[in-house]
Amino acid sequence: MNASSASSASSAATLSPAEQAALTSGGSRWTTTPVRDVVRALTLSDGPHGIRRPAGDAAEAVVSRDSLPATCFPPSVTLGCSWDPQLAHRIGAAVAREASALGVDVVLGPGINIKRSPLCGRNFEYFSEDPHISGVMGAAVVEGIQSLGVGACVKHFAANNQETDRMRVSADVDEQTLREIYLPAFEHVVRHARPYTVMCAYNKVNGIHASENHWLLTQVLRKEWGFDGLVMSDWGAVTDRVAALAAGLDLEMPPTGTDGQIAAAVEGGRLDPARVAEAAGRVLRLRDRTDRAQRFEDWDVDAHHELAREAARASAVLLKNEGDILPLDPTAQQTIAVIGEFARTPRYQGNGSSHVVPTRVDNTLDALTAAVGPATTLTFGAGFTLDGTPAPELAEQAVAQAAAADVAVVFLGLPDAHESEGYDRTDIDMPADQIELLREVARVCPRVAVVLANGGAVSVSEWLAHAGAVLESWLPGQAGGTAIADLILGIESPSGRLTETIPHRLADVPSHLHFPGRDGHVVYGEGRYVGYRRYDTLDVPVAYPFGHGLTYTTFAYDDLETTATGDNRWTVEATITNTGSRFAREVVQLYVAFDEPHPTRPRHELRGFTKVGLAPGASASVRFELTGRDLAWWSTSLGGWRIDPGPFTVEIGASSRDIRLRTVLHTAGDGTLTDLEATSTFGEWLDHPVGGPLLREALARAKAPSPEDLAATDPTLLRAARDVPLAKFTGLGFDVTTQDIDRLTAAVRSR
Numbered sequence: 151m152n153a154s155s156a157s158s159a160s161s162a163a164t165l166s167p168a169e170q171a172a173l174t175s176g177g178s179r180w181t182t183t184p185v186r187d188v189v190r191a192l193t194l195s196d197g198p199h200g201i202r203r204p205a206g207d208a209a210e211a212v213v214s215r216d217s218l219p220a221t222c223f224p225p226s227v228t229l230g231c232s233w234d235p236q237l238a239h240r241i242g243a244a245v246a247r248e249a250s251a252l253g254v255d256v257v258l259g260p261g262i263n264i265k266r267s268p269l270c271g272r273n274f275e276y277f278s279e280d281p282h283i284s285g286v287m288g289a290a291v292v293e294g295i296q297s298l299g300v301g302a303c304v305k306h307f308a309a310n311n312q313e314t315d316r317m318r319v320s321a322d323v324d325e326q327t328l329r330e331i332y333l334p335a336f337e338h339v340v341r342h343a344r345p346y347t348v349m350c351a352y353n354k355v356n357g358i359h360a361s362e363n364h365w366l367l368t369q370v371l372r373k374e375w376g377f378d379g380l381v382m383s384d385w386g387a388v389t390d391r392v393a394a395l396a397a398g399l400d401l402e403m404p405p406t407g408t409d410g411q412i413a414a415a416v417e418g419g420r421l422d423p424a425r426v427a428e429a430a431g432r433v434l435r436l437r438d439r440t441d442r443a444q445r446f447e448d449w450d451v452d453a454h455h456e457l458a459r460e461a462a463r464a465s466a467v468l469l470k471n472e473g474d475i476l477p478l479d480p481t482a483q484q485t486i487a488v489i490g491e492f493a494r495t496p497r498y499q500g501n502g503s504s505h506v507v508p509t510r511v512d513n514t515l516d517a518l519t520a521a522v523g524p525a526t527t528l529t530f531g532a533g534f535t536l537d538g539t540p541a542p543e544l545a546e547q548a549v550a551q552a553a554a555a556d557v558a559v560v561f562l563g564l565p566d567a568h569e570s571e572g573y574d575r576t577d578i579d580m581p582a583d584q585i586e587l588l589r590e591v592a593r594v595c596p597r598v599a600v601v602l603a604n605g606g607a608v609s610v611s612e613w614l615a616h617a618g619a620v621l622e623s624w625l626p627g628q629a630g631g632t633a634i635a636d637l638i639l640g641i642e643s644p645s646g647r648l649t650e651t652i653p654h655r656l657a658d659v660p661s662h663l664h665f666p667g668r669d670g671h672v673v674y675g676e677g678r679y680v681g682y683r684r685y686d687t688l689d690v691p692v693a694y695p696f697g698h699g700l701t702y703t704t705f706a707y708d709d710l711e712t713t714a715t716g717d718n719r720w721t722v723e724a725t726i727t728n729t730g731s732r733f734a735r736e737v738v739q740l741y742v743a744f745d746e747p748h749p750t751r752p753r754h755e756l757r758g759f760t761k762v763g764l765a766p767g768a769s770a771s772v773r774f775e776l777t778g779r780d781l782a783w784w785s786t787s788l789g790g791w792r793i794d795p796g797p798f799t800v801e802i803g804a805s806s807r808d809i810r811l812r813t814v815l816h817t818a819g820d821g822t823l824t825d826l827e828a829t830s831t832f833g834e835w836l837d838h839p840v841g842g843p844l845l846r847e848a849l850a851r852a853k854a855p856s857p858e859d860l861a862a863t864d865p866t867l868l869r870a871a872r873d874v875p876l877a878k879f880t881g882l883g884f885d886v887t888t889q890d891i892d893r894l895t896a897a898v899r900s901r
C-alpha cells in the first residue's frame with residue numbers, strides 16, 4: 151500500500167462503519183456522499199467529449215438534455231480517426247478545464263469499448279475495432295484530463311459492445327479473446343495513464359455481472375494490472391450491493407438507499423468490514439487527488455471552439471477522390487451546388503448520456519459562403535428532410551440546382567434517431583431517399599462529392615459509383631461545419647484514417663451471426679477475429695480497410711531498418727517523403743504479421759502508429775519500438791502470455807491493406823519451454839529441444855522403431871502418431887512403459 155492509499159485508508163478508519171458504508175454509494179445522481187465536514191461531496195459528470203453538467207432541476211432527472219453549455223468536441227468515433235494522441239491529450243486537458251470551471255471533479259470518460267459490430271448504437275462514443283489504437287487514444291485523453299488534476303473514468307469495463315439488453319445480457323467470451331481483444335485497451339490505459347477511476351459495465355461477463363465480477367474487478371484490474379484508483383458502477387449497474395462490494399466495486403452510482411444491507415452483511419459475517427473500509431478509503435483517495443486539481447472559473451470559449459475545429463479537420467477521412475475532385479478552388483469561376491439538409495443542420499454528436507449542450511454550432515453552408523470568393527456562386531437545396539418525411543419537391547429542387555452547377559457537394563448521413571446509446575441498429579444502410587437523391591444528382595452533374603455524417607459505419611457500396619469523392623466526417627463536433635469547409639476548399643489536407651473497417655455488406659461482419667445474441671446471452675463466436683483481424687486473415691473484400699484514408703498529396707515509404715535492442719526488443723525505422731505538391735499529414739502504421747499455413751491467430755495486428763506532417767518534397771524518419779508482448783498470444787491453459795519461437799514479419803503501411811515495406815525478423819520465443827507430460831503428444835515430445843533427444847534415446851534403448859523407421863515403413867504412420875499422447879503408446883503395444891514416461895518427464899524438468 152503506497153503512502154497516499156495508506157493515508158486515505160487511515161482516514162477511513164476514523165469514520166464510523168455507517169459512514170464508511172455511506173461513502174460506497176452516491177449522495178445524489180451526480181455526486182458522492184458527503185460525511186459531516188470531513189468528506190466533501192465529489193461531483194461526477196459525463197463526458198466523454200464535452201461536459202454534460204445537468205443544471206437545476208435537470209440534475210436529478212433520469213434523462214435530460216438540459217445541461218450547462220460546454221464545448222462539444224468531436225466524439226471518439228471521430229477523434230480516433232485522427233490517430234493523433236497529442237491532439238487527444240489537448241482535448242482531454244480542454245475538457246478538464248471546462249470541468250473545473252463547471253465544478254466537476256471527475257469526467258465520466260473516455261469510453262474505450264471495442265467496435266465488435268458496426269450495429270452497436272454507441273459506437274460513436276468509442277475509438278476503434280482495434281485494441282491498440284483504442285488504448286493509446288484512450289490513455290491520451292485520460293492523461294489530458296488528469297493533467298489538471300480532474301479525474302477521468304475509463305469505461306465500460308468490460309465487454310460492453312452492444313446496447314441491446316445491455317443491463318442483463320451476458321457477454322460470453324473465451325478468455326483468450328478477452329485478453330487479446332476486449333481487455334488490452336483497458337490494460338494499456340490503466341498501466342500507462344493511471345486513471346483515477348474505472349467504470350464497470352452493465353452487462354455480465356461470462357455469466358457474472360461486471361459489477362460483481364471479482365475476476366474482472368480484483369484479480370485482473372488490481373492484482374495483475376496494479377490499478378490503484380476507484381471502481382464505480384455504471385448508473386444503475388449494481389444488482390447486489392453486497393456482492394458488488396465483495397467483488398471489488400467501490401462506489402455504487404446512483405444511490406439505491408441500501409446502506410443497511412452493508413451493515414447487515416457485515417454483522418452477519420457475509421462481508422468483511424475491511425473491504426468496506428477499503429472502498430471508503432478509495433473514495434477518500436479520489437477526494438485527495440481531486441482536491442489537488444487546478445481550479446478555474448472559466449475557459450476561452452473561442453479557443454476551445456478552434457480546438458474542436460482542428461480536431462474535426464484532423465479526423466475526417468477522405469475515402470475516395472477520383473480525378474481529384476477535391477479540393478475545390480474557392481477563387482474559381484464556378485457554381486457549387488450545396489445539397490443536403492446536413493449542410494445547414496449538421497449532425498455533430500450522438501444521443502444519450504454523452505450529449506452536450508454546445509457553446510455554438512457551425513454549419514458548412516455558412517462556412518463555405520464565408521470562404522468562397524466573388525467568382526464562385528453557391529446554391530443550396532435541402533434535398534430531403536432529416537426525419538425522412540417524404541419531400542419530393544426538395545429533391546426536385548436540389549437536382550435542378552445540381553444540373554445548373556459545375557460541381558455538387560452532397561451532405562448525406564444517418565438521421566439523429568438512427569443511432570443512440572440504449573439501442574443498436576439493425577442495418578448499416580444509408581436512408582433510401584438519400585441514395586435516390588444522390589443517384590439523381592449524379593445523373594445531371596458530372597462532378598459530385600459526398601460528405602457523410604454518421605456515428606456508426608455505413609455501407610457505401612450501393613451508391614459509391616455516384617460519387618467521385620467521399621469525405622467521411624463521422625460526427626465532427628460543434629465546429630465540424632467549418633472544419634469540413636476547410637477540407638473541401640483545401641485550406642487543410644484531410645489526414646484522418648479509418649479505425650474501423652467499412653464492409654461491403656453487414657453479412658461480412660465477423661460478429662454478424664453472433665450479434666446481439668438472445669435469451670440473455672451473446673456469444674462472441676468470432677473470437678479474436680474482430681474487424682480487420684478477420685477480413686485480412688481470410689482476404690475478405692471490403693469497401694474500405696482499417697487504416698485507410700486519402701489526402702491531397704502522395705507519400706513514399708523507404709529505408710525500412712530494424713535493430714535488435716535486447717531480449718525480444720527491436721526498433722523499427724523508416725523514411726516517409728511527401729512526393730506531392732501540398733503539405734499533408736501521413737499516418738504510418740506498423741503491423742506484426744504471422745504467415746501461417748493454417749491460421750492459429752489473426753494474420754496481422756496493429757502494434758504501432760505515428761502521424762507525421764510533411765511539406766512537399768520533405769522527408770522524415772519514423773521510429774517504432776517493438777517488444778515481445780507485441781508478438782505474444784494468450785495461453786488459457788498456461789494462464790499467461792506466450793511468445794512462440796520463429797519468424798514474424800514487420801509491416802509498415804498506409805492501411806492494413808496498403809503495406810509499403812516489409813521485413814522478416816526472428817524471435818527466440820519467451821524461453822519458457824513447456825513442460826512435457828505423459829499427456830504430451832509424440833510430436834510435442836519429438837519437437838521439444840530437451841524431450842526430443844531423451845525420447846529418441848529411450849526408443850533406441852527399447853529397440854522401438856525410431857520416427858524415421860516409422861516414416862520409412864509408412865509415412866502416414868508417423869504423421870498420425872505425432873498427435874498421440876505418449877501415455878497412449880503403452881496401450882497401443884509400444885513397449886514404452888509408464889515408468890519410462892515418468893523418468894522422461896522428470897529428466898526434462900530437471901534440465
Ligand code: GLC
Pocket residue numbers: 196258305384385503
Ligand atoms: C450511462 C452510460 C455511462 C454514463 C452514465 C452516467 O448509462 O452507460 O457511460 O457515464 O450512465 O450518465
